[in-house]
Amino acid sequence: MEVLEEPPISLDKALKMYRVIDEDGNPVGPEPSIPDKLLIDMYTYMVRARILDSWLLKLQRMGRVALHAPNKGQEAASVGATLALEGRDWLFPSYRELGALLVRGMSEEEILDRALTTIDDPLKGSDFAIYGHRKYNIVPAPVPVANQLPHAVGAALAAKIMGDDIVTMTFFGDGSTSRGDFHAALNFAGVFKAPVVFVNQNNQWAISVPVKRQTAAPTIAVKGVAYGVPGIRVDGNDVLAVYTTALEAVDRARRGEGPTLIEAVTYRLGPHTTADDPDRYRSRSEVEEWERREPIRRFRLYLEKKGILGPGDAEEIYRTWESRIEETVVKVLDKPPLPPEVILEDVYSKPTWNLVEQMRELEESIKLLKELGVEVE
């Protein structure tokens, strides 16, 4: 049996966890050289994602948002990885990546328009908990997990075939790694050296199933190795570790050297979605332990120790964005809803005859409902 001649991909990086700062914000090794402004931007994006996340929870409880998948605790991986992309690159997020959306340039208003399905919803009310926008090269996530992974590979290959200097990045959870799409995507990406970066948010729980029930592999990152895709395991709550690793992976993809699988080890501090009750399957003490490791506090301590944030700066950033986002929420809550006809639009490039007939049926039924005084919303 012939054995591959190429040197094997490092198992070490796939098994050990890379981190730059510890849980109290102290450097554990050499620190990457990153300009102060970018460090403060990183921090600000994470804070914005956290505030927006808590608003989406509130708005769901108020009955204004159909469903929300909380991001709390996972901001570092979302923000850190996405900051490694250029504007022309493409993002294929999952439904739990508010930080990534903000980094790509989507505003809180655009995100809230989406969540509240206002008249300005860019996705025209198609589904809950998903976000995307062509303006920012963000392809809206499908809710069936891992579906977007082969798309990220296909777009990366298309860019390669067309000679475009484009990298794609996709996010997905630990549960996703059990699906066939993960296998197909990693396999194709490895074979064709697609310029794609896979970012796994290993948040320990796929609803109630712990990562140990998803796989007997020692890590998620090690799965890449078998596909010929370097797998790198990082502390997903350490934004500096995620950012530097993603930057290397993006550069590698851009150089034509192929894909990378990054496993960001993190924790979902909230429920799976607003329809979930995590007290049924995990202990409070486990959650409390991860609260102590959460990424924003940790990065703040680092920035303060380095003197990049002065006394009161962190509070100032928080207060500024808290009031800006609150203003945006008030503005968006006041917007009119989408008109009914959107439910029959965008199925095809031009409506087929059955949809034309069904549009007439919809219009007539709306008139009749009004006459009958029946409220359907």
Next chain:
Amino acid sequence: MPVMNMVQALNQALREEMRRDKRVVVLGEDVGRRGGVFLVTEGLIDEFGEDRVIDTPLSEMGIIGVAIGMALYGLRPVAEIQFIDFVYEAFDQIVSNMAKIRYRSGGMYSVPMVLRSPCCGGIRGGMHHSQSPESYFIHTAGLITVMPSTPYDAKGLLKASIRSEDPVVFLEPKSIYRTIKEDVPDRDYTVPLGRARLVREGDDVTVVTWGAMVYQALEAAKLAEEKHGWSIEVLDLRTLFPFDKDAIVESLEKTERLVIVHEAPKTLGPGAEIGAYIAENHIELLRGPIARVAGFDTPFPLVHEKLYMPNIARIYMALRKVMEY
């Protein structure tokens, strides 16, 4: 004008479209050096290279998922599924993504791709090389489903499918890949999606059918004419969704009798939708019941496939039923 079979016509359609538009790429299992197991992609790799004629790993889910990503980015992929019977691994990608990305993105993104695949029975292919699963695709909003029955239509419909802004499932009845030959223009032309073809004119019964069943219907029509002098019209639907309702209605205005023939199993086969559409909207045109002749409601058998599929006898029985009502 050169005489071609369907394989040659499809090959020429791909070649012409790849020359015309460099965004068109072909991907699938064995589509490169092997030229596809039925040779539809033969020689393309020599002209267009490995970047545009892509032999993939053996994974329908990967082929379709990756083709979707390519189409999102701006290519016009033509993805081959070696036999449509193997498409089910890709079903989540087809139903949840290929069909829904335009809707999910509020029209911001689209997936202009073609899934082409040999389908249907008649070559003793057994359970997993003979299926006619068009109903699944027709039932999925966002997809266009096509099945040609002649080399001329195969070329023109495939070219139209590649140029379509919407995703197309293009099913090729493999039993007539090489048996039907006809003149096919050596130049660029398209056959419009959504339009049926009148194959045989008649006054007494309209037979709506497609794919290889067109030829079974023609034989049954001849038999009915010889035996009873009945005049049978045969309509080849060509595009199964959105189907050409106007052509069916126009024909029924003359014949007032409808028989639908397809290889797909009867229960919830496309005939159910066509029949229901006519019954719901044009019942006044009909003199009596609609008859359907379809594959039996079983998995496709290896043995006695000519009895399983609609044949001259079963179609004739249906003609008799509607004529003698």
